[in-house]
Each structure stands twice: as structure tokens, then as C-alpha cells.
């Protein structure tokens with residue numbers, strides 16, 4: 250069994266195997282095409298993917314608002330497929346907060362507990378605890394129609410956390426907030442997750458949000474999970490073109506496999522130069538492949554030293570960094586990003602012949 254912090258065995262909060270969901274209709278829509286996933290207890294787990302890839306459907310199956318067409322779904326080792334939503338120790342925060350406008354902050358937070366028939370003293374204590382957790386104690390008696398969008402979001406979170414669910418589902422909860430508030434709430438959500446120890450399953454189509462908040466990310470496309478990993482792993486080692494393209498900017502390079510050792514492949518670039526690249530453990534690429542190299546992982550050098558050679562087409566200054574667009578001799582375009590500092594002055598101009606280098610193992614062999 251895998252171990253977590255302090256050698257404790259990791260508990261799996263949510264486990265799905267070959268989970269499919271087909272919505273009936275003409276034609277039927279296969280929203281989930283056989284998903285396998287293990288989400289650990291006390292994890293900030295994000296489902297990331299473009300609109301329509303099946304993120305909300307997966308959340309709705311976990312919550313029990315929809316039934317799967319086939320496959321298994323377990324919570325802490327037991328099937329939840331026969332349990333109605335209110336019997337699952339799971340709560341959901343939606344994009345629309347769905348607060349009661351004429352109730353106060355405290356009444357909104359306590360509402361779910363009252364429905365559960367909890368004793369009044371217990372409700373009062375939990376409401377106080379939750380208001381302190383989301384820093385809304387001073388607004389306890391305000392009606393929720395008289396507080397800001399960010400404050401409403403906090404109340405919605407407190408209300409969902411009040412019954413102490415084992416798993417909290419968050420469906421794009423920050424998308425209605427403006428940029429600054431969104432940034433603040435990202436940190437706030439991360440804090441709430443680590444303070445409560447509740448497993449958070451967060452849905453977003455915003456890659457930056459996923460990278461900054463998550464312990465692990467599942468990247469989804471067209472009803473399937475394309476890759477699961479930590480933010481760094483997904484960013485530095487994308488498994489396939491879709492993931493490399495969806496998260497951040499990437500250069501795609503044609504190459505040929507020239508041998509391999511474990512997860513390291515020897516590759517020949519279009520220039521004839523050789524380097525090493527990383528492969529996913531579960532792939533055995535051969536022949537012609539595509540490599541991914543992030544713009545900030547490559548450096549400009551003199552033409553003679555370059556792994557790739559070409560002509561500088563554009564230099565775009567962004568303040569914090571500069572983007573160099575190079576037309577490589579094989580006809581492809583390569584973009585490099587270099588951080589600026591007061592003493593960096595590339596001294597290059599459009600049309601200059603340049604070389605591009607990147608370290609051993611920096612390029613990633615894509616599975617496709």
C-alpha cells in the first residue's frame with residue numbers, strides 16, 4: 250500500500266473503475282467513456298479539461314445526482330452506487346452559490362444542519378466554528394443579499410463544510426468572481442482544505458488555477474482521463490500532445506528514437522544532433538516521435554553550439570520576460586522565453602542566425 254506523510258498508509262476516498270455515462274438522446278452522448286481514478290483522502294484533487302469533456306458529469310456521479318451507465322464507484326472501499334445523494338457523506342459547492350437571500354449569513358450556514366435535525370446547541374457551535382473558518386464572524390447577522398460576491402462564496406463554502414462531509418465537490422466555484430478576488434479565493438480554498446483535512450474534488454477549465462491549487466490533477470478530454478499527476482509532473486512531463494497543448498505553451502519537435510534506457514530515450518533531432526528525452530513509463534515509442542519542450546526550458550546560443558539552428562523571426566518584450574520566435578531550418582517555429590533582468594540584454598536582432606539548446610532529459614517524448 251502506498252504511504253503518505255509520516256509513513257501513514259494512504260486511504261482512497263473515491264475510486265472509480267471503467268465508469269461510463271451515456272446520456273440518452275438522438276444521438277446518445279457518451280459523456281464518460283470508461284474512467285479509472287483513485288482520489289486519496291485529504292487530497293486537493295482537480296478535474297481539468299475543456300468545456301464538455303465530462304468534468305461535471307463525473308462530479309454528478311460522485312454526488313449521486315446521476316447514475317452511471319456502467320462501472321464501479323466506491324467511497325472508502327465501499328460501493329456508493331445504491332446510496333441516494335443525501336446518504337453520501339459528500340457535499341457540493343456550485344458556481345451559483347444558491348444562498349437564501351433573505352436569511353442571514355449564520356442562518357444560511359446552519360440551514361443544512363437544521364434539515365439534518367441536529368440539536369440547536371450543536372448547530373450554534375458549528376455555525377460559529379464555520380464563520381470563523383471562512384472569516385465571516387463579523388457579518389453573522391447580515392442578509393446574504395447585502396454582502397459581496399466574494400463574501401457570498403465564503404458563506405456557500407461554510408454551508409457546505411458545516412455538516413463535515415468526508416468529500417467536498419466544487420464545480421467551478423470561482424468562475425463568477427473577478428480576477429483579484431479569484432486569486433485570493435484560490436489561496437483561501439487551499440487553506441480551507443488543509444485546515445479541515447476534507448478531500449476536495451475541484452472542477453475547472455482554468456489551467457493556472459489547477460496548477461496553483463492542486464495536490465494532483467486529472468486532465469480530461471472527450472470523456473476520458475488523459476493524464477493524472479502532480480502539477481509539476483503534468484507541466485514538465487506531459488504524456489501526450491493534448492496535455493502539453495492544453496496546459497501552458499509548448500514547442501513540438503519531430504525526432505527519431507535512437508535507443509532507450511528506462512524512461513530515458515536517446516533521440517535524433519531534425520538537425521541530426523542527438524540528445525536525451527524523457528518518456529512515460531508505460532510507453533515504448535519507436536521510430537518517428539514528437540517531442541515537447543517548454544519555451545522557458547530552452548536557451549538561445551550561438552549558431553554553432555545549437556542542437557537546433559535557425560533564424561530569429563521575432564523578439565517580443567513582455568516586461569518580466571522576452572519571447573524569441575525562431576524559424577528552425579526544418580521549417581518549424583520554436584518559441585523561447587527568457588526572463589529579463591537589468592543586466593540581461595540579448596543584443597540580438599531580427600534575421601540573426603541562432604542556435605537553440607536544452608538540457609539532457611528536458612524534452613518529453615509524447616505518446617501519440
Ligand SMILES: Nc1ncnc2c1ncn2[C@@H]1O[C@H](COP(=O)(O)OP(=O)(O)OP(=O)(O)O)[C@@H](O)[C@H]1O
Pocket residue numbers: 272273274278279280298299300301302303304305306307454
Ligand atoms: N443531461 C444531459 N443530457 C444530455 N447530454 C448531456 C447532459 N449533461 C451533459 N451532457 C453532455 O455530456 C458531455 C459532458 O458534459 P459535462 O457537463 O460533464 O462537461 P464539462 O466538462 O463539465 O463541461 P463544462 O466545463 O462546459 O461545464 C457534453 O457533451 C454535454 O453536452
